[in-house]
Amino acid sequence: MSDRLQPQNIEAEKAVLGAMLSSKEAVPKAFEKLKATDFYQDSHGTIFRAMLTLFNDNKPIDTLTVTNRLKQDRRIESVGGAFYITGLVDATPTTANIEAHANVVLQKSLSRQLLLLSMTMTNDAYDDVKDLTELLDAAHRGIFNISQGHIKGGFVDVETVVHKTLKEFDYQSTQGGISGISTGLVDLDNITAGFHKGELTVIAGRPSMGKTSLALTIAKNMSSKQGIGVGIFSLEMDCVEIVKRLMLAESRVDGQKMRIGKLKKEDWTKLMDTGGIIAELPIHIDQSLVNSITELSAKARRLKTEHNVGVIIIDYIQLLSAGGKTESKNQEVAQITRALKGLAKELNIVIIALSQLSRNVEYRKPPIPQLSDLRESGAIEQDADLVIFLYRKYHYTGEDKGDAMVIIAKQRNGETGTIHLSFIENYAKFEDRARDLT
Secondary structure: OOOOOOOOOHHHHHHHHHHHHHOOOHHHHHHHHOOHHHOOOHHHHHHHHHHHHHHHOOOOOOHHHHHHHHHHOOOOHHHOHHHHHHHHHHOOOOOOOHHHHHHHHHHHHHHHHHHHHHHHHHHHHOOOOOOHHHHHHHHHHHHHHHHHHHHOOOOOOHHHHHHHHHHHHHHHHHOOOOOOEOOOOHHHHHHHOOEOOOOEEEEEEOOOOOHHHHHHHHHHHHHHHHOOOEEEEEOOOOHHHHHHHHHHHHHOOOHHHHHOOOOOHHHHHHHHHHHHHHHOOOEEEOOOOOOEHHHHHHHHHHHHHHHOOOEEEEEOHHHOEOOOOOOOHHHHHHHHHHHHHHHHHHHOOEEEEEEEEOHHHHHOOOOOOOHHHEOOOOHHHHHOOEEEEEEOHHHHHOOOOOEEEEEEEEEOOOOOEEEEEEEEOOOOEEEEOOOOOO
Protein backbone atom coordinates (compact mmCIF):
# COMPACT_ATOMS: atom_id res chain seq x y z
CA MET A 1 0.00 0.00 0.00
CA SER A 2 1.08 3.60 -0.53
CA ASP A 3 2.88 5.42 2.28
CA ARG A 4 0.32 8.21 2.02
CA LEU A 5 -1.41 9.10 5.29
CA GLN A 6 -4.88 7.65 5.66
CA PRO A 7 -7.84 10.08 5.37
CA GLN A 8 -8.27 11.89 8.69
CA ASN A 9 -8.99 15.24 10.30
CA ILE A 10 -7.71 15.35 13.86
CA GLU A 11 -8.87 18.93 14.39
CA ALA A 12 -12.44 18.00 13.47
CA GLU A 13 -12.28 15.08 15.90
CA LYS A 14 -11.14 17.43 18.67
CA ALA A 15 -13.90 19.89 17.78
CA VAL A 16 -16.56 17.17 18.08
CA LEU A 17 -15.30 15.96 21.46
CA GLY A 18 -14.86 19.52 22.74
CA ALA A 19 -18.42 20.42 21.76
CA MET A 20 -19.79 17.32 23.50
CA LEU A 21 -17.92 18.27 26.69
CA SER A 22 -19.25 21.83 26.51
CA SER A 23 -22.87 21.44 25.40
CA LYS A 24 -25.49 18.84 26.29
CA GLU A 25 -27.32 19.71 23.04
CA ALA A 26 -24.26 18.61 21.05
CA VAL A 27 -24.13 15.15 22.65
CA PRO A 28 -27.12 13.44 20.95
CA LYS A 29 -26.19 15.04 17.61
CA ALA A 30 -22.76 13.44 17.76
CA PHE A 31 -24.07 10.04 18.88
CA GLU A 32 -26.60 10.08 16.05
CA LYS A 33 -23.88 10.41 13.42
CA LEU A 34 -20.77 8.76 14.80
CA LYS A 35 -19.40 5.62 16.38
CA ALA A 36 -16.19 5.32 18.36
CA THR A 37 -14.54 3.52 15.45
CA ASP A 38 -15.07 6.57 13.23
CA PHE A 39 -12.29 8.43 15.04
CA TYR A 40 -8.86 8.01 13.49
CA GLN A 41 -6.96 8.77 16.69
CA ASP A 42 -7.45 5.86 19.09
CA SER A 43 -7.49 8.11 22.14
CA HIS A 44 -10.40 10.07 20.67
CA GLY A 45 -12.37 6.87 20.19
CA THR A 46 -11.65 5.94 23.82
CA ILE A 47 -12.94 9.32 25.04
CA PHE A 48 -16.04 8.97 22.85
CA ARG A 49 -16.78 5.52 24.35
CA ALA A 50 -16.47 6.95 27.88
CA MET A 51 -19.00 9.63 26.94
CA LEU A 52 -21.33 7.00 25.51
CA THR A 53 -21.16 5.00 28.75
CA LEU A 54 -22.09 8.10 30.74
CA PHE A 55 -24.87 8.94 28.30
CA ASN A 56 -26.38 5.46 28.56
CA ASP A 57 -26.22 5.69 32.36
CA ASN A 58 -28.10 9.03 32.22
CA LYS A 59 -25.13 10.83 33.73
CA PRO A 60 -23.92 14.31 32.72
CA ILE A 61 -21.04 14.66 30.28
CA ASP A 62 -18.39 17.24 31.14
CA THR A 63 -14.65 17.35 31.72
CA LEU A 64 -14.94 16.07 35.30
CA THR A 65 -17.33 13.15 34.66
CA VAL A 66 -15.45 12.01 31.56
CA THR A 67 -12.09 12.20 33.39
CA ASN A 68 -13.46 10.16 36.29
CA ARG A 69 -14.97 7.60 33.92
CA LEU A 70 -11.64 7.17 32.15
CA LYS A 71 -9.87 6.83 35.52
CA GLN A 72 -12.30 4.06 36.50
CA ASP A 73 -11.55 2.31 33.23
CA ARG A 74 -7.81 2.87 33.79
CA ARG A 75 -7.53 4.64 30.48
CA ILE A 76 -6.96 8.24 31.52
CA GLU A 77 -3.20 8.13 30.90
CA SER A 78 -3.59 6.49 27.50
CA VAL A 79 -5.65 9.46 26.25
CA GLY A 80 -3.20 12.09 27.47
CA GLY A 81 -4.42 12.64 31.03
CA ALA A 82 -6.93 15.09 32.50
CA PHE A 83 -5.02 17.97 30.93
CA TYR A 84 -5.87 16.69 27.43
CA ILE A 85 -9.57 16.44 28.31
CA THR A 86 -9.77 20.05 29.51
CA GLY A 87 -7.70 21.12 26.51
CA LEU A 88 -10.41 19.83 24.17
CA VAL A 89 -12.85 22.35 25.65
CA ASP A 90 -10.35 25.22 25.50
CA ALA A 91 -9.71 24.44 21.80
CA THR A 92 -13.43 24.61 20.94
CA PRO A 93 -14.61 28.23 21.00
CA THR A 94 -18.12 27.35 19.71
CA THR A 95 -20.35 24.29 19.70
CA ALA A 96 -22.64 25.58 16.96
CA ASN A 97 -20.81 23.66 14.23
CA ILE A 98 -21.01 20.23 15.86
CA GLU A 99 -22.93 18.65 12.96
CA ALA A 100 -20.54 20.01 10.34
CA HIS A 101 -17.53 18.76 12.27
CA ALA A 102 -19.19 15.37 12.84
CA ASN A 103 -19.82 15.09 9.10
CA VAL A 104 -16.12 15.67 8.42
CA VAL A 105 -15.16 12.92 10.86
CA LEU A 106 -17.73 10.60 9.29
CA GLN A 107 -16.56 11.26 5.72
CA LYS A 108 -12.96 10.53 6.65
CA SER A 109 -14.04 7.32 8.36
CA LEU A 110 -15.98 6.18 5.29
CA SER A 111 -12.97 6.95 3.11
CA ARG A 112 -10.76 4.78 5.31
CA GLN A 113 -13.29 1.94 5.19
CA LEU A 114 -13.36 2.13 1.39
CA LEU A 115 -9.57 2.01 1.28
CA LEU A 116 -9.52 -1.06 3.53
CA LEU A 117 -12.17 -2.76 1.39
CA SER A 118 -10.26 -1.98 -1.80
CA MET A 119 -7.06 -3.46 -0.30
CA THR A 120 -8.92 -6.63 0.69
CA MET A 121 -10.54 -6.95 -2.73
CA THR A 122 -7.22 -6.34 -4.49
CA ASN A 123 -5.54 -9.12 -2.50
CA ASP A 124 -8.45 -11.48 -3.12
CA ALA A 125 -8.44 -10.69 -6.85
CA TYR A 126 -4.86 -11.97 -7.05
CA ASP A 127 -5.92 -15.22 -5.39
CA ASP A 128 -6.68 -17.74 -8.15
CA VAL A 129 -8.56 -19.95 -5.68
CA LYS A 130 -11.23 -17.31 -5.03
CA ASP A 131 -14.51 -17.75 -6.93
CA LEU A 132 -15.19 -14.68 -9.09
CA THR A 133 -18.92 -14.59 -8.35
CA GLU A 134 -18.28 -14.72 -4.60
CA LEU A 135 -15.61 -12.04 -4.97
CA LEU A 136 -18.04 -9.71 -6.76
CA ASP A 137 -20.72 -10.35 -4.15
CA ALA A 138 -18.26 -9.55 -1.37
CA ALA A 139 -17.39 -6.28 -3.11
CA HIS A 140 -21.06 -5.32 -3.55
CA ARG A 141 -21.85 -6.30 0.04
CA GLY A 142 -18.87 -4.42 1.39
CA ILE A 143 -19.73 -1.20 -0.41
CA PHE A 144 -23.40 -1.51 0.53
CA ASN A 145 -22.54 -2.07 4.19
CA ILE A 146 -20.26 0.96 4.23
CA SER A 147 -22.95 3.16 2.68
CA GLN A 148 -25.65 1.85 5.00
CA GLY A 149 -23.64 1.28 8.16
CA HIS A 150 -24.32 4.64 9.72
CA ILE A 151 -28.08 4.43 9.39
CA LYS A 152 -28.37 0.97 10.91
CA GLY A 153 -29.16 0.71 14.59
CA GLY A 154 -27.60 -1.55 17.14
CA PHE A 155 -29.23 -2.26 20.49
CA VAL A 156 -32.16 -0.03 21.32
CA ASP A 157 -33.98 0.58 24.59
CA VAL A 158 -37.55 -0.68 24.87
CA GLU A 159 -38.93 2.85 25.44
CA THR A 160 -37.86 3.82 21.92
CA VAL A 161 -39.44 0.67 20.51
CA VAL A 162 -42.71 1.36 22.37
CA HIS A 163 -42.99 4.81 20.79
CA LYS A 164 -42.24 3.35 17.36
CA THR A 165 -44.79 0.58 17.89
CA LEU A 166 -47.51 3.02 18.92
CA LYS A 167 -46.87 5.02 15.77
CA GLU A 168 -47.21 1.81 13.74
CA PHE A 169 -50.50 1.00 15.47
CA ASP A 170 -51.74 4.49 14.68
CA TYR A 171 -50.67 4.18 11.04
CA GLN A 172 -52.33 0.78 10.78
CA SER A 173 -55.61 2.13 12.12
CA THR A 174 -55.60 4.90 9.50
CA GLN A 175 -54.85 2.41 6.72
CA GLY A 176 -57.78 0.12 7.42
CA GLY A 177 -55.64 -2.44 9.25
CA ILE A 178 -52.89 -2.62 6.58
CA SER A 179 -49.54 -2.31 8.34
CA GLY A 180 -47.47 -3.56 5.39
CA ILE A 181 -47.54 -2.90 1.65
CA SER A 182 -51.00 -3.56 0.26
CA THR A 183 -51.21 -6.34 -2.32
CA GLY A 184 -54.17 -4.62 -3.97
CA LEU A 185 -56.27 -7.73 -3.22
CA VAL A 186 -58.72 -6.95 -0.43
CA ASP A 187 -59.21 -10.43 1.03
CA LEU A 188 -55.49 -11.19 0.92
CA ASP A 189 -54.75 -7.89 2.69
CA ASN A 190 -57.40 -8.61 5.30
CA ILE A 191 -55.67 -11.79 6.43
CA THR A 192 -52.02 -10.68 6.00
CA ALA A 193 -52.30 -6.91 6.70
CA GLY A 194 -50.20 -6.51 3.55
CA PHE A 195 -46.70 -7.80 2.83
CA HIS A 196 -44.09 -6.51 5.25
CA LYS A 197 -40.59 -5.18 4.69
CA GLY A 198 -37.81 -7.32 6.09
CA GLU A 199 -39.85 -10.47 5.50
CA LEU A 200 -39.65 -13.40 3.11
CA THR A 201 -42.95 -14.40 1.49
CA VAL A 202 -43.14 -17.70 -0.39
CA ILE A 203 -45.89 -18.39 -2.95
CA ALA A 204 -45.97 -22.10 -3.74
CA GLY A 205 -48.01 -24.44 -5.88
CA ARG A 206 -47.92 -27.15 -8.49
CA PRO A 207 -47.33 -26.12 -12.14
CA SER A 208 -50.14 -24.14 -13.81
CA MET A 209 -51.68 -23.00 -10.53
CA GLY A 210 -50.86 -19.34 -11.30
CA LYS A 211 -47.87 -18.59 -9.06
CA THR A 212 -46.23 -16.20 -11.52
CA SER A 213 -49.56 -14.58 -12.38
CA LEU A 214 -50.29 -13.89 -8.70
CA ALA A 215 -46.81 -12.44 -8.16
CA LEU A 216 -47.14 -10.17 -11.21
CA THR A 217 -50.65 -9.11 -10.18
CA ILE A 218 -49.28 -8.07 -6.79
CA ALA A 219 -46.25 -6.36 -8.41
CA LYS A 220 -48.45 -4.34 -10.71
CA ASN A 221 -50.81 -3.35 -7.87
CA MET A 222 -47.99 -2.29 -5.56
CA SER A 223 -46.18 -0.29 -8.22
CA SER A 224 -49.22 1.40 -9.77
CA LYS A 225 -51.32 2.12 -6.69
CA GLN A 226 -48.56 2.92 -4.19
CA GLY A 227 -45.53 3.80 -6.31
CA ILE A 228 -43.48 0.97 -4.76
CA GLY A 229 -40.41 0.04 -6.80
CA VAL A 230 -40.37 -3.63 -7.76
CA GLY A 231 -37.47 -5.77 -8.97
CA ILE A 232 -38.22 -9.00 -10.84
CA PHE A 233 -35.80 -11.91 -11.24
CA SER A 234 -37.25 -14.65 -13.42
CA LEU A 235 -35.19 -17.73 -14.10
CA GLU A 236 -37.85 -19.04 -16.48
CA MET A 237 -39.04 -16.12 -18.62
CA ASP A 238 -37.27 -13.27 -20.36
CA CYS A 239 -38.22 -9.65 -19.86
CA VAL A 240 -40.45 -9.52 -22.97
CA GLU A 241 -42.55 -12.44 -21.75
CA ILE A 242 -42.98 -10.79 -18.35
CA VAL A 243 -44.10 -7.50 -19.89
CA LYS A 244 -46.49 -9.39 -22.19
CA ARG A 245 -48.15 -10.86 -19.14
CA LEU A 246 -48.39 -7.49 -17.42
CA MET A 247 -49.91 -5.89 -20.53
CA LEU A 248 -52.41 -8.68 -21.20
CA ALA A 249 -53.58 -8.68 -17.59
CA GLU A 250 -53.99 -4.90 -17.49
CA SER A 251 -55.63 -4.56 -20.92
CA ARG A 252 -57.79 -7.68 -20.47
CA VAL A 253 -56.85 -8.86 -23.95
CA ASP A 254 -57.24 -12.60 -24.45
CA GLY A 255 -53.79 -14.21 -24.31
CA GLN A 256 -54.85 -17.07 -26.55
CA LYS A 257 -55.92 -14.64 -29.31
CA MET A 258 -52.51 -13.00 -29.05
CA ARG A 259 -50.68 -16.33 -29.29
CA ILE A 260 -52.50 -17.43 -32.46
CA GLY A 261 -52.36 -13.99 -34.07
CA LYS A 262 -56.11 -13.27 -33.96
CA LEU A 263 -56.02 -9.84 -32.34
CA LYS A 264 -58.66 -7.34 -33.46
CA LYS A 265 -58.22 -3.62 -33.95
CA GLU A 266 -59.76 -2.84 -30.56
CA ASP A 267 -57.33 -5.31 -28.95
CA TRP A 268 -54.39 -3.45 -30.44
CA THR A 269 -55.82 -0.17 -29.17
CA LYS A 270 -56.10 -1.59 -25.66
CA LEU A 271 -52.54 -2.93 -25.81
CA MET A 272 -51.13 0.37 -27.03
CA ASP A 273 -52.89 2.27 -24.25
CA THR A 274 -51.79 -0.28 -21.68
CA GLY A 275 -48.21 -0.17 -22.92
CA GLY A 276 -48.01 3.49 -21.97
CA ILE A 277 -49.33 2.75 -18.49
CA ILE A 278 -46.98 -0.19 -17.84
CA ALA A 279 -44.00 1.78 -19.18
CA GLU A 280 -44.46 4.35 -16.39
CA LEU A 281 -44.40 1.83 -13.56
CA PRO A 282 -41.29 1.59 -11.32
CA ILE A 283 -40.72 -2.07 -12.25
CA HIS A 284 -37.20 -3.29 -13.01
CA ILE A 285 -36.67 -6.66 -14.71
CA ASP A 286 -33.38 -8.52 -14.66
CA GLN A 287 -32.63 -9.76 -18.16
CA SER A 288 -29.41 -11.63 -17.40
CA LEU A 289 -31.14 -14.75 -16.04
CA VAL A 290 -29.11 -15.01 -12.82
CA ASN A 291 -28.57 -18.54 -11.58
CA SER A 292 -26.88 -18.15 -8.20
CA ILE A 293 -28.04 -16.63 -4.93
CA THR A 294 -24.73 -14.77 -4.74
CA GLU A 295 -25.28 -12.99 -8.05
CA LEU A 296 -28.92 -12.31 -7.23
CA SER A 297 -27.98 -10.77 -3.87
CA ALA A 298 -25.44 -8.48 -5.49
CA LYS A 299 -27.97 -7.30 -8.07
CA ALA A 300 -30.63 -6.83 -5.40
CA ARG A 301 -28.32 -4.53 -3.44
CA ARG A 302 -27.68 -2.56 -6.61
CA LEU A 303 -31.43 -2.26 -7.26
CA LYS A 304 -31.95 -1.00 -3.71
CA THR A 305 -29.14 1.53 -4.02
CA GLU A 306 -29.99 2.82 -7.51
CA HIS A 307 -33.79 2.54 -7.57
CA ASN A 308 -34.81 2.17 -3.90
CA VAL A 309 -37.01 -0.83 -4.66
CA GLY A 310 -39.32 -1.99 -1.88
CA VAL A 311 -40.17 -5.41 -3.31
CA ILE A 312 -38.20 -8.13 -5.11
CA ILE A 313 -39.82 -11.12 -6.82
CA ILE A 314 -37.90 -14.32 -7.56
CA ASP A 315 -39.30 -16.95 -9.93
CA TYR A 316 -38.42 -19.48 -8.62
CA ILE A 317 -36.36 -20.83 -5.66
CA GLN A 318 -35.51 -24.28 -7.04
CA LEU A 319 -33.87 -22.80 -10.15
CA LEU A 320 -31.31 -20.92 -8.07
CA SER A 321 -28.01 -22.44 -7.05
CA ALA A 322 -26.18 -21.82 -3.79
CA GLY A 323 -23.00 -21.18 -5.77
CA GLY A 324 -20.85 -23.74 -4.00
CA LYS A 325 -20.73 -27.45 -3.30
CA THR A 326 -23.59 -28.84 -1.24
CA GLU A 327 -24.30 -32.38 -0.14
CA SER A 328 -27.89 -32.39 -1.38
CA LYS A 329 -30.55 -30.28 -3.06
CA ASN A 330 -32.24 -29.94 0.33
CA GLN A 331 -29.09 -28.38 1.77
CA GLU A 332 -28.74 -26.11 -1.23
CA VAL A 333 -32.31 -24.84 -0.96
CA ALA A 334 -31.77 -24.30 2.77
CA GLN A 335 -28.78 -22.06 2.03
CA ILE A 336 -30.79 -20.14 -0.56
CA THR A 337 -33.83 -19.48 1.64
CA ARG A 338 -31.59 -18.47 4.55
CA ALA A 339 -29.81 -16.02 2.26
CA LEU A 340 -33.11 -14.62 0.96
CA LYS A 341 -34.41 -14.08 4.49
CA GLY A 342 -31.18 -12.31 5.42
CA LEU A 343 -31.34 -10.20 2.28
CA ALA A 344 -34.90 -9.08 3.05
CA LYS A 345 -33.79 -7.90 6.49
CA GLU A 346 -30.55 -6.34 5.25
CA LEU A 347 -32.25 -4.27 2.54
CA ASN A 348 -35.49 -3.78 4.50
CA ILE A 349 -37.59 -4.94 1.57
CA VAL A 350 -40.30 -7.47 0.80
CA ILE A 351 -38.97 -10.57 -0.96
CA ILE A 352 -41.57 -12.70 -2.74
CA ALA A 353 -40.07 -16.03 -3.76
CA LEU A 354 -42.00 -18.57 -5.79
CA SER A 355 -41.57 -22.27 -5.08
CA GLN A 356 -42.55 -25.57 -6.61
CA LEU A 357 -44.29 -28.29 -4.62
CA SER A 358 -43.40 -31.96 -4.63
CA ARG A 359 -45.43 -34.41 -6.70
CA ASN A 360 -46.69 -36.04 -3.51
CA VAL A 361 -49.52 -33.53 -3.42
CA GLU A 362 -50.93 -35.08 -6.60
CA TYR A 363 -51.63 -38.35 -4.78
CA ARG A 364 -53.74 -36.65 -2.12
CA LYS A 365 -57.50 -36.48 -2.63
CA PRO A 366 -58.22 -33.64 -3.06
CA PRO A 367 -54.68 -32.47 -3.92
CA ILE A 368 -54.72 -29.43 -1.64
CA PRO A 369 -51.16 -28.41 -0.64
CA GLN A 370 -49.72 -28.70 2.85
CA LEU A 371 -46.48 -27.39 4.34
CA SER A 372 -44.96 -30.86 4.07
CA ASP A 373 -45.29 -30.59 0.27
CA LEU A 374 -42.70 -27.80 -0.05
CA ARG A 375 -40.24 -29.21 -2.52
CA GLU A 376 -36.63 -30.00 -1.63
CA SER A 377 -36.50 -28.51 1.85
CA GLY A 378 -38.31 -27.92 5.11
CA ALA A 379 -36.05 -24.87 5.41
CA ILE A 380 -38.47 -22.97 3.16
CA GLU A 381 -41.13 -23.38 5.83
CA GLN A 382 -38.65 -22.45 8.55
CA ASP A 383 -37.19 -19.33 6.92
CA ALA A 384 -40.33 -17.90 5.32
CA ASP A 385 -42.38 -15.42 7.31
CA LEU A 386 -45.41 -16.02 5.12
CA VAL A 387 -46.23 -19.15 3.09
CA ILE A 388 -49.04 -18.98 0.54
CA PHE A 389 -50.30 -22.00 -1.40
CA LEU A 390 -52.32 -21.78 -4.60
CA TYR A 391 -54.86 -24.45 -5.52
CA ARG A 392 -57.31 -24.36 -8.44
CA LYS A 393 -59.83 -27.19 -8.44
CA TYR A 394 -60.64 -26.52 -12.11
CA HIS A 395 -57.17 -27.69 -13.12
CA TYR A 396 -57.93 -31.18 -11.77
CA THR A 397 -61.69 -31.66 -12.19
CA GLY A 398 -62.93 -29.04 -14.63
CA GLU A 399 -65.16 -27.66 -11.86
CA ASP A 400 -65.27 -24.17 -10.31
CA LYS A 401 -63.66 -22.42 -13.25
CA GLY A 402 -62.20 -19.08 -12.30
CA ASP A 403 -61.94 -19.89 -8.60
CA ALA A 404 -58.54 -19.94 -6.91
CA MET A 405 -58.05 -21.14 -3.36
CA VAL A 406 -55.34 -19.11 -1.62
CA ILE A 407 -54.13 -20.88 1.49
CA ILE A 408 -52.20 -18.94 4.15
CA ALA A 409 -50.35 -21.97 5.50
CA LYS A 410 -47.93 -20.04 7.69
CA GLN A 411 -47.85 -16.48 8.93
CA ARG A 412 -45.22 -15.68 11.54
CA ASN A 413 -47.08 -12.68 12.91
CA GLY A 414 -50.67 -13.50 12.08
CA GLU A 415 -53.32 -16.10 11.57
CA THR A 416 -53.53 -18.84 8.98
CA GLY A 417 -56.57 -19.50 6.87
CA THR A 418 -58.01 -19.74 3.37
CA ILE A 419 -59.44 -17.12 1.05
CA HIS A 420 -60.72 -17.30 -2.52
CA LEU A 421 -59.76 -15.08 -5.44
CA SER A 422 -60.96 -14.94 -9.02
CA PHE A 423 -58.46 -16.12 -11.61
CA ILE A 424 -59.10 -14.99 -15.18
CA GLU A 425 -57.03 -17.53 -17.06
CA ASN A 426 -57.23 -15.84 -20.47
CA TYR A 427 -55.62 -12.73 -18.98
CA ALA A 428 -53.50 -14.58 -16.37
CA LYS A 429 -54.79 -12.19 -13.73
CA PHE A 430 -56.01 -12.50 -10.14
CA GLU A 431 -58.76 -10.28 -8.80
CA ASP A 432 -60.98 -10.00 -5.76
CA ARG A 433 -64.14 -12.01 -6.08
CA ALA A 434 -67.34 -10.08 -6.71
CA ARG A 435 -69.07 -9.19 -3.45
CA ASP A 436 -72.68 -10.20 -2.84
CA LEU A 437 -74.25 -6.90 -1.83
CA THR A 438 -77.74 -8.27 -1.24
